[in-house]
Amino acid sequence: MELRRDVFQAIADPTRRAIITLVALQAMTPSAIAENFASSRQTISKHIQILTECEILQQEQTGREIYYQLNPKKLKAIADFIEPFRNLWDDRFNKLEAVMKKYKSSQ
């Protein structure tokens, strides 16, 4: 449970979600990430730090540069959290649709 809270804290903020989307496409340096935002470098650094602490981002040292890349396992944890609930509703609605289609054709 504790772990989940952390991950959800990470995606609570719109800037952090934007960072996740950027890094999902390719590994990036902190300055490359910051270039995409109007916020200060420090603000973006703080967001990157939180994402790293939650293990959504992973650091990778390449020469003198630090690159950040996505940890797909953590992202999956987020998806898994809501998935059972979504499946429940999807199953219900599929049933609703099937029942009503049958009902429609019997009219």
Added chain:
Amino acid sequence: MERKTKIHAEEGRQELLITREFELPVELLFRAYTDPEIVEQWMGTKVLKLENKKHGSWQFETSDPQGNVVFQSNGVIHDLVLNQRITRTFEMDNTPFAVQLEFLDFEELTSDTSKLTMHIVFKSVADRDQLLQLPFGQGLNMAHNRLQNICNRLKDKNYDKAQ
């Protein structure tokens, strides 16, 4: 299989947005919510009461194959506009969960397709997250059974007497 239902649960907010598009005219989609016999078919529950009107109320009950009641829910209908919207409350009986407020919007997309938007408001963020964490994955009945187990653990003495 493609999952058509979308759930939007923003962190730190005590609400949920569930959306789904149907290959059904909006009149039929709406009917699926107001005709007791049809509700029973797709919800897999028994409809004890369903008053489709402003200030009406509703009551559902689910039993296991042996006939034991495993799940009960109830609420009031705050507002109902034909083929457009239902505003109602939802409460699970004998559980520690607080009542939820539901805004159901029915929208015609084409003459043969429609969209349902369920906006659910919870008493607190914790309430919402707790509900999301219930083991819902394995089908409705299984979920109800599990829910019952959870409730049994949490139930109070009054519940014992009532059963």
